[in-house]
Amino acid sequence: MPKPLIIVAAVLVACVSAAAGWFGVKAWRDSQTVAAPVSTPSPSASATTEGDTVSLTFDVGAINFSVADLHSVPQCGETYSPESHIANGIEARVDGAIMLDEGVETLEANPGFRVTGDEALAFLAGEGTVVVTRDDVVVSPDWGAEFVPEYYVAEPNNTTYTQGKVSMNGAELCDVADELSAIWDDLDWATATEAEIAAAQEKAAAFREAHKDLPAGEYKIYMLSPVILGEPAAIARVLSEEGISGLATLQYTIAYSALADNPEVTPYCENLTDAEGNPTEVQCDVPVNVLLELLRRDVPVSYIVEGDPDEAVSDAYSLTVD
Template identity: 50%
Template sequence: MRKILLALAALVIAVGSAAAGWFGVKAWKASQVAGGPLPSPITSQPTSGETVPLTFRLSEVVASGNQLFDPPACGETWTPDGADANGVLPVVDASLQEVDGVDTVTVIPGYTTETAGLGFLASEGNIIVTRDDVVVTPDWGGEFVPEYFVATPGETTLTQNNLSVTAALLCDVSADLNAIWQGFDWSTATEDEIAAKQAEAAEFYAAHESLPAGTYRVYQWSPIILGEPAAIARVLAEEGITGLSGLQYNAGYTSLYDDPRVQDNCTDQVDADGNLLQRSCDVPEDVLAEVLERDVPVEYIADVPPAVAFSLAAEFTVD
């Protein structure tokens, strides 16, 4: 009989932050589309009126985060300690249940802080999974996709990027699944050949419905970025412009579409009555940088470099 022990260690953060205020192509989630304004990190703080012009460039933010940490490779032994960065600690919850007979781990990432109203740029939820301290993380989801978050003491700000992991996706067996389809040409395959491959894949999944025995630990890690990128992200968030990592493609569904420079890079598909069915955009970064430039209060800018943070482990055991 399975014994599932889910134990999140107590969170202890020693924060000495000087902050005043505060990413393959994926299908962008609905939550990335700009909505209402996010709360200001520090609503009671007066500003001097002095501002500096800043803009948000996704490539620069991604580059500054990617240089901080190389995730461990499949099969490596990895036993990190939890560590906050710039006053922010990633947190992660993980629960194991059977879904249609398949062991499924649901991972819920978030952030917490002891600094009142801290705003920052961080990942939507990069995870590392180990079994008996050996890395078995699925071969997806390692890119740094920055988003703007506001965290408050004593609470967890969830990223809304929950993940599901099954045994068939773990990196120590996923190569076998890839091998089934490697070199398979759908355009020339016969129905019998397709059916045979599908049956082979189904056999693979059936053989990996259960997680192998062991102690599993799930970690979340992320660059934590303040400074000028977080300051401009805060100003944009106060306008209701969020989903910064997807603006190149979804700006047409935000208030940014009022700008002719954005309209020039979008195409509308309408029905016979002229009703909008779909709006496709691909706004070059240089153009988007011009559109996103704002005068940012100097008090929003924290003079601290990017740093990487690691959660404590969400742990469970499979007997």
């Protein structure tokens, strides 16, 4: 599977299934209320303006390039105790709890955003990279480390939670994950017998059982994400008002979007079937230049709130495990 499709597989649930829920509600709400800009808006010099609108398209490649040197995730075993940072008037937040999941002690984290001003604000950000430390040493896996821009609206005095909720037990913490991974690394899947695979499964299950509890210590949970305003957020807002969501992976998931019936899309999609000829899914790979034109809109200048991309870092949410 090509790398782009692997990335899509990791985020497809958030981008597709959330369309009718999270993004549907937000699209309706945004269509009812125009968020007031926190500064005097002005389009960039590269934009073409006509009246009080500007012609823009959603270019995920340009967006990712703009934060390429901004978003960094600490490695397992690093000492990590960052200062919180508010980015473009957006505060990253995270709630945490220790739960019992089928008798297994599990640390749960629920990331989100809150605006620090008095007005709602539309912006692009990730679902949130969650970093967990134990006694200030990183123990969380690098799940969600890749930035996938999504459209959000944050409102005063209310946390906008993302779809990036994560949970982990003791066996999934990165300081022991290599031992679990080694069980499978020693297995040659090309030549392994059923007995060898069963033995590896049994060994892995025994490892998970032995390490299921969270080791004692002070756990701190952080959430971090780039926050992007300006033209990218403005065009995302317009597209969201049309019911078009999952913009970051639309090149591959467009068949499940509001643009599915567009005649410009059809030549780049294939209907897949199972062995009996029953349709299973639609697979698309829309050329970038075609997608950029499909997503071009005249955007109200008032939607553009200026601000350079910046990284938001939450306060630590602290939990103690005895």
